[in-house]
Amino acid sequence: MTISSFKKLKGIEKISAITAYDALFAGIFDGEVDVILVGDSLSMSFGGNDDTIPISLEAMIYHTKAVRKVTKKSLLIADMPFGSYPNINLGLKNAIKMYKQSGADAIKLEVNESKITLLKELINNGIAVMAHIGLMPQFYRHDGVYKIKGKDEAENQSLLDLALQLEEIGCFGLLIEGTKSDIATKITKNLKIPTIGIGSGSGTDGQILVWSDAFGFFNKFTPKFVRKYLDGESILKEAIKKYNADVKNITFPNENESY
Ligand code: KIV
Numbered sequence: 001m002t003i004s005s006f007k008k009l010k011g012i013e014k015i016s017a018i019t020a021y022d023a024l025f026a027g028i029f030d031g032e033v034d035v036i037l038v039g040d041s042l043s044m045s046f047g048g049n050d051d052t053i054p055i056s057l058e059a060m061i062y063h064t065k066a067v068r069k070v071t072k073k074s075l076l077i078a079d080m081p082f083g084s085y086p087n088i089n090l091g092l093k094n095a096i097k098m099y100k101q102s103g104a105d106a107i108k109l110e111v112n113e114s115k116i117t118l119l120k121e122l123i124n125n126g127i128a129v130m131a132h133i134g135l136m137p138q139f140y141r142h143d144g145v146y147k148i149k150g151k152d153e154a155e156n157q158s159l160l161d162l163a164l165q166l167e168e169i170g171c172f173g174l175l176i177e178g179t180k181s182d183i184a185t186k187i188t189k190n191l192k193i194p195t196i197g198i199g200s201g202s203g204t205d206g207q208i209l210v211w212s213d214a215f216g217f218f219n220k221f222t223p224k225f226v227r228k229y230l231d232g233e234s235i236l237k238e239a240i241k242k243y244n245a246d247v248k249n250i251t252f253p254n255e256n257e258s259y
Pocket residue numbers: 019037038039040041042079175177198208209210
């Protein structure tokens with residue numbers, strides 16, 4: 001999938017997206033969904049951190065490179081992590097580093113009004129940019145909570161204004177996280193570029209889930225919007241227990257499994 005074919009899906013069919021952080025799982029997901037995102041959620045689900053803030057640019061590049069090796073069909077987007085785009089100079093330098101070294105088709109940045117000039121600069125330099133609006137996990141420590149957006153008229157209007165500006169400067173898509181369905185739907189209807197939603201209802205052009213949430217491997221907490229397609233943790237627990245028992249009982253390896 002290219003940026004151009006991604007954009008053409010708007011109004012034709014819903015866009016499916018999932019996160020992946022390594023070649024093993026990305027290889028399984030590639031082609032089964034339209035988009036694979038190397039999200040900074042990696043910090044929590046696989047890094048064991050309490051939020052997305054600790055993950056470094058180098059770690060994001062390392063994981064995106066691994067995913068790139070096996071992502072041949074889906075569009076590959078990589079997150080720019082917290083602290084990697086604090087101003088135009090550093091943001092441009094780090095985005096170019098990510099784009100060049102990781103091989104991602106596009107990058108995603110969590111943005112408010114103050115990042116419009118930076119995004120314009122990235123796009124003018126040939127970088128495909130997806131803007132992440134609504135609930136922004138990189139602001140978790142600042143806000144103190146994961147707060148759903150779009151709860152009053154003023155907030156709705158500024159979200160819509162921001163979305164329109166992001167389209168205007170050339171973002172190829174928006175990710176709308178943790179936002180009331182009404183405003184996510186309104187933004188989607190007012191834009192020509194696709195919107196991907198997470199915890200933002202069914203009115204966006206597409207949906208994304210964090211794979212370890214969707215397949216039941218990350219159960220520390222489960223937000224309301226997550227649908228579990230697999231009880232991964234139980235299945236894996238059962239398998240590791242069985243393996244342990246087989247080793248202890250000397251039933252593994254058997255003759256066929258030996259040279
Ligand atoms: O980091 C991430 O996984 C995200 C989600 C919104 C999908 O950005």
